[in-house]
Amino acid sequence: MGLQSPLPPDARERAPVPYPLRPHAVVIGAGIGGLAAAIRLGARGYRVTVVDRLDTPGGRATVLKQDGFTFDRGPTLITAPQLLEELWALCGKRMADHVTLKPLDPFYRIAFADGSHLDWGGDEETMRQRITAFAPGEAEGYAKILKESAAIYRVGYEQLSAKPFSQLTDMLRAVPQMALMRADRSLYKMVARYVTDERLRMALSFHPLFIGGNPFNVTAVYALILHLEREFGVHYALGGTGAVVTGLADLVRGEGHTLRLGTDVTRILHEKGRATGVELADGTSLKADVVVSNACTAHTYGKLLADLPKQRWTAKKLAKARYSMGVFLWYFGTKQRYEHLHHHTIQMGPRYRGLLDDIFTEKRLSKDFSLYLHRPSASDPSVAPPGHDAFYALVPVPNLQGKIDWAREAEPMRRRIQAHLEATLLPKLGANLVTSAVATPLDFESRLLSTHGAAFSLEPTLFQSAWFRPHNRSEELEGLYLVGAGTHPGAGVPGVLCSAKVLDEVVPAAAGAHHA
Ligand SMILES: Cc1cc2nc3c(=O)[nH]c(=O)nc-3n(C[C@H](O)[C@H](O)[C@H](O)COP(=O)(O)OP(=O)(O)OC[C@H]3O[C@@H](n4cnc5c(N)ncnc54)[C@H](O)[C@@H]3O)c2cc1C
Structure with missing residues (x-):
């Protein structure tokens, strides 16, 4: 029996590399997905520069301050807070020391045109009672929908949302799971099988509108939102969602990374089929070992890479795509x-x-x-x-x-x-x-710079989801990665945080990235 070395063979490689010598990642866009990507890339040994054209970080989640009021411009409901907590944990910190989330009960009131309303919450028994009073005879159907949404959640969210769909084989492997979830059905159709009251059908199917999907067109996979809300609650960040963005931006800066705000990226630079950096509106450029785009996907491929012949995301395909x-x-x-x-x-x-x-x-x-x-x-x-x-x-x-x-x-x-x-x-x-x-x-x-002014990027239809959606590891250019609403899994704060998580699997560890 030989002596065991006290140090694993790769220990030298794992010794911390001085910050200025680390490989450089440029993230285009300081939306929530872009900030999460910066934190994850930093935790994996990159030096990161995030560039955004706006003067404040957050993208859709920026804040409007006017006449003593603070308005979140975009997201207001925080679900799956553990995805945010993970980002603080990656930096050795606790989110609770920086951002206070307040669980809401009820989650929201749903008011109908006939004057009736239903207070929606996560406790099944309370909801059964409310539904029985609201639409007698429907509680059974509600319980069945919850059961199905929990099963879909376990597959659609736990197994597929933070997994890359870079290869067709990734998609083919997921086909049995998609079949299990009956991904071919629309959410409305799934709900209508179990309840007959039209108001209840609305209440149980409208959630995809939060991420730009038409309940009559999105796949039943989106029933997982019902479960996600029940399992982890619906929260409000004290100070507004802007407080989450400030917390994330502080994390990015606290790790020594750079946020360059008020700066437009005009082009993704590339040589011999590989991204090499970005060009800025003032004509200067930033070299990079990897480029991550958090910008609208059609803008990324159509404008920032206008000079690159495309295999998949051609101008024609982008023109034919469906936008939310x-x-x-x-x-x-x-x-x-x-x-x-x-x-x-x-x-x-x-x-x-x-x-x-x-x-x-x-x-x-x-x-x-x-x-x-x-x-x-x-x-x-x-x-x-x-x-x-x-x-x-x-x-x-x-x-x-x-x-x-x-x-x-x-x-x-x-x-x-x-x-x-x-x-x-x-x-x-x-x-x-x-x-x-x-x-x-x-x-x-x-x-x-959202194509067609879409609020939620590409519409989440079945044929614009998973492998069919623009990939997190670009199909068009080596060293280019996508994060945010326009890539897998899609829009919504949990969606874009999961897209950043996918980068952990597709972006090479910093030790493997070559220096610019
Ligand atoms: C009104 C509204 C309400 C919403 N409510 C909720 C909610 O309650 N809960 C929820 O979970 N989700 C909600 N969403 C969805 C969620 O807000 C978004 O899906 C998510 O914030 C998008 O994040 P992202 O990472 O894709 O980046 P984005 O927010 O889209 O940010 C992209 C950034 O890239 C920058 N950029 C683009 N091009 C360039 C360029 N060439 N150079 C430099 N910078 C560039 C932009 O300035 C922008 O800051 C809501 C969305 C909207 C619009």
Whole structure:
């Protein structure tokens, strides 16, 4: 028996490399996915520079501060918080020391056009009782849907969401699991098998709208959101989702990495089929061993790599791809507090399928709408001046392929929403308004460079998911990787955090990356 060496053979390689000598990774975009990618790459030995055209990090999750109010521009519901906690843990820290998450109960109120409402939460027994009172005879179907969503979650989320789909074989291996989940069915169809009350069908199927999917078109795999919410809760970050972004950006900087804000990337540089860095708007360039794009995928392939002949994501394919819906957002503050309102209210319009057809297929702006009303001041007085309420109303609308003239339509749309809210949830709204701002798909296009002003990148259809979605390891260029809503698994904070996790599997460890 030989003597065992006290040090494993690769110990020298694992000794910390001085920071300036580490391989360099450039991340284009400081969205939540880009920040998570930076943290993960840093933990794997890279020196990281994150470049974003905006003056503050967060992308869709940036913050609007106006007249003493703090408005999260985008995400408001935090689910699967463990995905965030992992990022702090990778840096030897605890998220709880930096960001306070508050679980919400109920998660949200769902209000229907007939005046009825249902408070949605995670406790099965409470929900069974509420559903029995709301739609007698339907609790059994609800329980069956929960069971199926739990089974789908175990496969769709636990086994597939943070796994790369780089090869066709990855997809083929997943086919039995997809079949098990009946991925060929739409979510609405799956739900409609178990419950007959149309309001309950809406309540159990609308969740994909949170990530840009049409419940009548997305695969039933998205039923996993129901389980995800129940299993890990729906949370609010004190100070707003902006506090999560600040925490992530501080983590990035705290590890010694660089955030270059207010800086446009104009081109991904490449030589002999390999990414070598990025060119910036001022004409200078940054060399890199690996480039990670958190920008919209169509922008990445169509604009930043316009000079690269493509195998798969050609201009033609990008033109034919389906892009998610847009959103119209009205941020407003009131001098009165509306104490009867929950933190989150989802107000369903009179039409469901018809309205979604208008938005996703016909791409026309209808007079009726469904909306999501955010009232963060219900949980957190810091987001509004004392005695005031902060709100945003989010209305799903067609993306810019719909040819709606938003410069003209924005104010009439805002007024329609105000009149509707005044008549339903917020009496005397007009008299109480003290601040107001709107965002339309045009802003998504001009601020975030999102193709067609889509709010959630490529639509999550079956044939734009997993292997069919642009890969996390680029199919077009060695050394280029994608993170964020436009790659696998897709949009939503948990989705983009999982996409960053996939990078751990597809980006070579820093020791294996060659220096620029
Ligand atoms: C209104 C709204 C509400 C939402 N609500 C929720 C919610 O409650 N819960 C949830 O989980 N999800 C929600 N989502 C979805 C979620 O916010 C997004 O899917 C997620 O934040 C997208 O993150 P990302 O990593 O893809 O980056 P993005 O946020 O898309 O950021 C990409 C960044 O890249 C930058 N960039 C692009 N091109 C360039 C370039 N050439 N040079 C430099 N920088 C560039 C942009 O400026 C941007 O900062 C919501 C989305 C919206 C729009």
